[in-house]
Amino acid sequence: MKKLCKGVSLLLAGALLMASLAACQKKPAGETTAQEQTTKGTEAVQTTQGNTKDSGEESAFAGQTLEVAAFAGAYGTDFWDSVCAKFEDEYDVKVELTCSPQLGDIIRPSVVSGDPPDFIAFAQEQDIITTMIKEDALLDLSDVVGEFEDTLLDGILDYCQPYKDGRILYTPSWYYSWGTWYNKGLFEEKNWELPKTFDEMLALGEKAKQEGMALFVYPGVYPGYNQGVLFAALASAGGADLLNAIANYEEGVWEKPEVKEVLDFYQKMVDNGYILDGSVALTHTQAQTEFVQGKAVFCVSGSWIETEMADAAPEGFRYGFLPTPTAQAGQQQYANIGFETFEIPAAAKNPELAKEFLKFLYRQDNLLMNAEKTQACMAIKGGADMVKEYMTESNYENLKMLDSELMPCFVNWTLTEKTEITIMDELFNSINSLVNKEMDVDGWIARMEEDDAVLREAVAK
Incomplete structure (x- = not known):
């Protein structure tokens, strides 16, 4: 050979x-x-x-x-x-x-x-x-x-x-897979239940705050890591049809009530102070280090996190994967x-x-x-x-x-001709803008609708 x-x-x-x-x-x-x-x-x-x-x-x-x-x-x-x-x-x-x-x-x-x-x-x-x-x-x-x-x-x-x-x-x-990770030992020590819905997640955020911890940390330098939460939650809210509509830049898709309900989850975490201060400036390894050091209950990352954090996690740290909570109880859960x-x-x-x-x-x-x-x-x-x-x-x-x-x-974006828009950047950089209080959910929705209008015209023939 x-x-x-x-x-x-x-x-x-x-x-x-x-x-x-x-x-x-x-x-x-x-x-x-x-x-x-x-x-x-x-x-x-x-x-x-x-x-x-x-x-x-x-x-x-x-x-x-x-x-x-x-x-x-x-x-x-x-x-x-x-x-x-x-x-x-x-x-x-x-x-x-x-x-x-x-x-x-x-x-x-x-x-x-x-x-x-x-x-x-x-x-x-x-x-x-x-x-x-x-x-x-x-x-x-x-x-x-x-x-x-x-x-x-x-x-x-x-x-x-x-x-x-x-x-x-x-x-x-x-x-x-992308998703949300937690410390099994922490949940056993505090006798906490894993949240299955947004409401349960937010309620846990209040308990975490009382313990001096943030609910959530993410790498703001690479905000696309949030796809592990956002896409899975959107799939739970509207299934394949909704994700396909998003991937096809369908007019009005970001204005749908079920989509806004998912985006509002991020707004509520911001408003309640549940996201770790400084997250927008963290790389993926820095965010994961904050997580394993007990600064936040949950961290968004990929299935390689345990290997990547082998030298940073305390001895005996046990990783668990949290199925992304849903907007409404009983909805099918997904993993991105x-x-x-x-x-x-x-x-x-x-x-x-x-x-x-x-x-x-x-x-x-x-x-x-x-x-x-x-x-x-x-x-x-x-x-x-x-x-x-x-x-x-x-x-x-x-x-x-x-x-x-x-x-x-998995969101299979429809091919387009070259434009000034990078849709994944537009979508996930908006989370940083939300956390920095430079934008609210309505602004996030408006940005995505404007981007989609450009991309619809540029769909590859």
Whole structure:
């Protein structure tokens, strides 16, 4: 196997911020175990081995070459080295593997010149992939995903259709969640109940204030971390239809009563002094440090928080994940997720072999290899159980909730031509303005409606 691998650095998977969106089905109680679900979901994929040397017949792809380009971040390169070598052996092919933390810079010249790699493993929000999406330069994978769709988290392929026209332009790989974290020991010590509604959350804020603590801290330098609360709460308030309306810049969507009720929750936290003073100036690590030092009851972050705070948290600190409270009692609770992706360029020299490699990655034995070597969770049914022994307890508990009580959500913003507006910045910088008392909820709503009017005119045709 020919391999180009440059300067691998351990980057946090959570640093890959994802655009977010709406809802999947939760697993009904009493169904098969997570491992059984994964095994059943991959049965169809196992049949692809009929093209390999193991079947006793010559591979239909024997002697061909596949160019693979993979991002080398938090998950390292061991998995890619191993799975590519295995693919070479089983299919009697040659794999030319390029993996680097600077993957975008490395592959950009070949992409621009019309000679891209055959297969790319790079998150869809990265500049080079975003450009390929806007230029319609990715292959439609609809004809191949049927062979492993049952393996994936229910509904996640809905969010792999950036043009929302039924074409699947990428498939999900590793995933994680955003949300609200708490100290289990604190809740046991104070005999506090976890809040399930906004009213219960605000009532807890008063108890926290009496203990000299803030209710909530967030990184104002990176206010987008609040997507873990805001998008999940909006999904609870209006389901997939509401998140889709938001993602499509629908006129009047921010003026809906159910949306205002969610935004008002932030206003009430501000008015009651429940947000830690100085939050707007904190980075993510600073906000998380304030949290583990007991300055705030809750902190918004991603499922990597325990690993990231390993050196800062007091000994014995036990992280818990709080399902985002809802505006009204009884509403379905959601968790906002992000995921990385696999792509095949439309100009790939060997698209059929690339499709075979894509199916190969979702095969049961290779999913198990992935779990062992990356210690990260793939966006598959039972993924949390598959990787349980390799991940932190809090991360496992968090992702396990997505197999049971919580429904994942993700806002899939409709593509637009280039404008002066960055919608995620507009949305979440407004929280800082709210906290600084430079804006109220009505101003927040007005800003979003004005931005949406511009973006509706710029929707990519």
